[in-house]
Amino acid sequence: MVSSGDKNAAVVSLVGAGPGDPGLLTLHAVDRLRNADVIIYDHLIPPFVLELANAAAQRIYVGKWGAETRAMPQEAINDLMVVCAKSGRRVVRMKGGDPFVFGRGGEEASHLAAHKIPFEIIPGVTSAIAAPAYAAIPVTDRRLSSSFLVVTGHENPERVERRVDWGRIANAADTLVILMGFQQIESICLALTAAGRSPDTPAAVISGGTGARQVVVEATLATLPSILAQHPPPAPSLCIVGDVVRLRKEINWVETRPLWGLRVLVPQSRDQGLVTCEKLMNLGAEPVLFPTIQLVPPADIAAIKLAIKSLAEYNWIVFSSANAVDWFFRWLFECDQDTRSLGTCRVAVIGSATAARLRHYGVIPDVVPAQFHAEALVDALIAHAGPAPASTWRVLFPRAEEGRDVLPQRLRSLGTSIDVLPVYRTVLNAAADGRALEAALAAGQIDVGIFTSPSTFRNMVELLGGCDSARAVIDKMTLVAIGETTASEVRKFGSRVDILPAESSIDSVLDALKSWVSAGRTNAATDVGTSPKPKCPPNDTLVG
Structure with a gap:
């Protein structure tokens, strides 16, 4: 190899x-x-x-x-x-x-x-063992089955002679797993019973095995064809025949996971999206990673290098996102420096995810406010600083180039000297296939969309072709906003925010999703406010 x-x-x-x-x-x-x-x-x-x-x-x-x-x-x-x-x-x-x-x-x-x-x-x-396992049907069980046989129900159409001898296969193993056999299921069932397999033998068809759209139809060899004729399963599907099918009710496990059956759109940047997807999969959901944003270096690299050389002049460094932490340390390392360069700087962050990311680099934040917004951070800074007035602070604020100015304005109103340092830019991921996403949304193949920033939603609208095209499909899914700033962007477009978590973090989003599922998946969650649908700008995309 x-x-x-x-x-x-x-x-x-x-x-x-x-x-x-x-x-x-x-x-x-x-x-x-x-x-x-x-x-x-x-x-x-x-x-x-x-x-x-x-x-x-x-x-x-x-x-x-x-x-x-x-x-x-x-x-x-x-x-x-x-x-x-x-x-x-x-x-x-x-x-x-x-x-x-x-x-x-x-x-x-x-x-x-x-x-x-x-x-x-x-x-x-192979799906021959994985799909049955996810359907809670073991292919072998020492009480019921000591052998299993895997066979195709769809042979090479160019072959004149058929190699699948159903008469011989019928009793060759305790459990039969038939792949790609839906089109021939009636003739297969008849052949198996004609060869001596009992018509009462339990059978099941598993469609979309191991995925969020998995469907299991239970029957017997005698009743399976008529049931499938009335309710044809979507491909891919397989059929499993044998007494092991009876164990499904006893050992069903996958459908008990809290987010089982949900297909969830994750429009974050690729690296962050992969982390969110892993958490969703652990809860039983099927993530659809569709990065609408890319993180790229800012226009002014020289300003970053100058700020890093001047770190000793700052009292505080403030991070409002995990992305800001990653990009700041990327530039720190590229300048041949490490965490020792932080010296006596104290560090404050907004959000538990930001704090966790900072710890990844060996730095424990001095201040993490209980509430994840700028106003709470300012109050926490004042409380932590003690007698030192805010007018004596010098603060470095690494962030996205297009970040909001709430925190800088609030600190400046207190007389604080704050340097806003763009360490990355958020841009549209032009490589994303908007037409494929539109088709999936139109077909109802996505249940939930998680939006973690205004740009993830705004860029999705643009990739879907602008306001009119996007509006026709976006409201087909349940919309989750990580916080009020993102929720405002969704409402500005004219859509309803169905789920707004207690805290602005992915873990809090997942907790809110679990509560929504357990409550019956109604779209009347935390936020039910709507706003008038705005007119689109001349280029038919949302701007700003």
């Missing part, structure tokens, strides 16, 4: 992405994604998985959905891998589930071997 550290070796990695839940991605798979130059991926790869990849990697979609024409014929995919590898690039061919379990991985490996292209296989967790 080629080492991920060897950047000069051209290699193709045939990678299994698992069954849908990004948490089931293997460590090897993540490593190859992070070091890839080209990613050739299929339809069922979760967007969150692709966000784990090297941001500079070229992404090529070659998927197929249902009976539609494949985005690229298999022969062309084979040739594409060869061409990319011969150009000296590291190629990840990413496939749903496991490449060697009905994934045509063997065919692709043979093609690479024939062209003398170095390759490796990174196995993935």
